[in-house]
Amino acid sequence: MKKMNFWVIGLFGMLFFGCSEEASQTNAPVPVTLTFNHNWDGESITGDDLNTLKFANANGQLMSVELLRYLISDVTFERADGQSITLDGYHLIDVTRDTGLSFSLPQEVPVENYSNVSFTFGFDNEDNVDGAYLDLNSVSWNVPMMLGGGYHFMQLEGKFIDASDTETGYQYHAIRAVDNAGETQRFQDTFFTVNLGPVDLSQNTTIGIGMNVAEWFKNPNLWDLNVLGSRLMPNFNAQVMIYENGQSVFALDNTP
Amino acid sequence: MNLCRKHIVFAVSVILFAVACETEPLVVSGPTPLPLEVPLVFEERILPPILPVDNRQTVEGIALGRKLFFDPILSADKTVACASCHSTQNAFTDNTQFSDGINGSFGNRNSMPLFNLAWNYDERFFWDGAANSLEEQAFEPVTNPNEMGNTWSAAVAALQQDMEYPQLFLDAFGEEGIDSLKVVKALSQYERTLVSANSRFDRFLLGELELTEQEQNGLNVFLMETKGDCFHCHGNPNNPLWTDNLFHNNGLDAAFSDLGLGAVTGDPNDNGKFRSPSLRNLAFTAPYMHDGRFATLDEVIDHYSEGLQDSETIDPLMKSVSMGGVRLSQKDKDDLKAFLLSLSDERFTTFP
Numbered sequence: 001m002k003k004m005n006f007w008v009i010g011l012f013g014m015l016f017f018g019c020s021e022e023a024s025q026t027n028a029p030v031p032v033t034l035t036f037n038h039n040w041d042g043e044s045i046t047g048d049d050l051n052t053l054k055f056a057n058a059n060g061q062l063m064s065v066e067l068l069r070y071l072i073s074d075v076t077f078e079r080a081d082g083q084s085i086t087l088d089g090y091h092l093i094d095v096t097r098d099t100g101l102s103f104s105l106p107q108e109v110p111v112e113n114y115s116n117v118s119f120t121f122g123f124d125n126e127d128n129v130d131g132a133y134l135d136l137n138s139v140s141w142n143v144p145m146m147l148g149g150g151y152h153f154m155q156l157e158g159k160f161i162d163a164s165d166t167e168t169g170y171q172y173h174a175i176r177a178v179d180n181a182g183e184t185q186r187f188q189d190t191f192f193t194v195n196l197g198p199v200d201l202s203q204n205t206t207i208g209i210g211m212n213v214a215e216w217f218k219n220p221n222l223w224d225l226n227v228l229g230s231r232l233m234p235n236f237n238a239q240v241m242i243y244e245n246g247q248s249v250f251a252l253d254n255t256p
Numbered sequence: 257m258n259l260c261r262k263h264i265v266f267a268v269s270v271i272l273f274a275v276a277c278e279t280e281p282l283v284v285s286g287p288t289p290l291p292l293e294v295p296l297v298f299e300e301r302i303l304p305p306i307l308p309v310d311n312r313q314t315v316e317g318i319a320l321g322r323k324l325f326f327d328p329i330l331s332a333d334k335t336v337a338c339a340s341c342h343s344t345q346n347a348f349t350d351n352t353q354f355s356d357g358i359n360g361s362f363g364n365r366n367s368m369p370l371f372n373l374a375w376n377y378d379e380r381f382f383w384d385g386a387a388n389s390l391e392e393q394a395f396e397p398v399t400n401p402n403e404m405g406n407t408w409s410a411a412v413a414a415l416q417q418d419m420e421y422p423q424l425f426l427d428a429f430g431e432e433g434i435d436s437l438k439v440v441k442a443l444s445q446y447e448r449t450l451v452s453a454n455s456r457f458d459r460f461l462l463g464e465l466e467l468t469e470q471e472q473n474g475l476n477v478f479l480m481e482t483k484g485d486c487f488h489c490h491g492n493p494n495n496p497l498w499t500d501n502l503f504h505n506n507g508l509d510a511a512f513s514d515l516g517l518g519a520v521t522g523d524p525n526d527n528g529k530f531r532s533p534s535l536r537n538l539a540f541t542a543p544y545m546h547d548g549r550f551a552t553l554d555e556v557i558d559h560y561s562e563g564l565q566d567s568e569t570i571d572p573l574m575k576s577v578s579m580g581g582v583r584l585s586q587k588d589k590d591d592l593k594a595f596l597l598s599l600s601d602e603r604f605t606t607f608p
Contacts, residue, residue: 050525051525051569066572067572130494131301131493131494134301134302134303135303137301137302137494137495138302138303138377138495139377139500140487140488140489140491140492140495140500142487142492142494142495144479144480144487144492145493146476146479146480157572157573158572159572164578166578167566167568168577168578169570169571169572169573169574169575169577170572171481171572171573171575230575230576231481231482231485231575232481233481234480234481234482
């Protein structure tokens with residue numbers, strides 16, 4: 001039902017854009033595609049790089065990436081005059097299974113030179129409704145109710161060489177931070193807005209988005225997988241640190 | 257006058273024809289569509305089932321598939337049916353580690369239980385994902401020397417010589433002739449009807465009953481990252497398939513005698529990976545794992561608690577491998593087992 005509402009909202013959005021098109025022939029709506037690229041401090045990550053201990057994180061630990069999937073929502077186009085167009089919706093990118101790396105936005109966007117394009121990493125609280133999205137339930141993207149319910153924002157998993165020089169698994173999962181220590185659950189928002197900067201759709205209707213995976217382990221929190229490699233979902237402080245490190249992870253990247 | 261009579265005759269003919277049409281409708285030939293019934297507990301939570309456009313569910317196709325499933329006619333010596341290794345009372349699996357094929361030969365994999373197959377969204381079947389559709393899966397056992405040990409030409413010839421099957425195939429597919437494709441299509445139609453969604457936990461999800469305290473505690477163990485953390489691979493209350501249908505190395509062995517997915521893809525990173533089975537109907541599907549190595553559910557839980565074996569491809573979700581696993585207390589083990597058993601669907605074991 002929630003999903004249906006989602007598309008109803010989208011339909012109203014399309015009508016809105018239709019009206020905009022009539023107002024100005026020069027900014028006719030066009031299909032826009034987001035593409036997602038992934039790198040490790042500039043070195044491209046492809047499917048062939050997965051499962052190999054080849055990445056050195058900022059803490060000097062050799063690590064691999066076996067699973068990487070994450071969710072974005074509410075792509076927004078901002079005009080210089082302060083008006084903005086938000087496309088309600090969400091999209092799951094699964095690098096491991098090579099799905100979702102290209103996202104055709106569900107509605108056309110007027111051609112303009114936008115001052116900023118942004119999206120939400122994960123779901124904001126309004127959209128993070130437990131069990132609401134059948135497609136995400138079907139790929140087990142859920143967060144248990146004891147951790148607040150709703151959905152994961154990211155699952156990043158692999159192996160690293162631990163302090164005892166042993167190859168060990170890590171699970172770097174991002175969710176809304178929850179503290180279960182008290183009598184009532186305490187939450188802190190960990191979704192965040194990614195601002196990509198200016199985008200001129202008259203030049204290109206494909207917007208490349210790059211994720212520097214190394215940044216998750218670097219800035220501002222130097223990440224020690226020996227300490228924070230596992231069981232991070234119920235770890236309130238770890239979720240806040242993931243949120244903080246996520247601020248510098250994404251950038252415009254139109255690398256072919 | 258003659259013209260008038262002709263008009264009257266014509267009018268009467270039209271009326272008679274119309275009346276005839278009302279009382280004796282045109283006989284529509286061809287199979288009768290029978291949409292797959294989707295349980296409410298699935299409909300409210302997960303995507304619709306995968307139903308191939310070139311093999312629609314029909315009354316006649318399902319009936320034919322059911323007859324074929326239980327009939328040993330497809331095997332070389334007419335002793336082994338699909339149901340021989342996928343028996344109803346065991347949630348359509350076998351209660352032995354390996355199944356007895358023709359001539360007493362055995363394979364090296366435990367028979368997979370069959371239910372909710374239309375919700376395998378990636379359509380990777382078998383323990384190792386070797387088949388890319390249910391129809392493709394159904395092709396294999398007929399010619400497997402450890403199963404039915406037949407050739408498809410011999411199996412089809414046996415069906416053609418049978419007194420009943422030619423008419424049943426005609427009814428199911430609306431055309432004469434029997435071939436292997438029609439056989440696997442009919443089998444797949446029947447297998448898609450094997451829907452299990454009436455466990456205690458399903459009824460809990462539907463608000464029809466409450467879990468016991470032990471079952472609720474067990475669910476918590478299942479969901480807690482600091483305890484069982486089973487949910488990342490085996491679903492959750494919002495994904496009541498209780499499997500991700502993906503491939504994982506769950507730490508059974510330090511070295512592999514069976515490469516699993518790796519033998520299919522040729523990628524060494526896939527070695528030792530097998531498809532997560534659903535946790536539904538565990539009360540009826542022992543023994544467990546791809547090779548049926550664990551006779552009891554307790555052994556399975558013990559494996560994840562303290563029996564993990566490290567290897568290059570072990571899944572990162574297998575925690576505390578150096579300590580053998582997540583080290584559950586006996587109470588947590590008992591509670592987890594109680595929850596897992598709440599996923600069993602007694603009614604499914606008498607599926608018609």
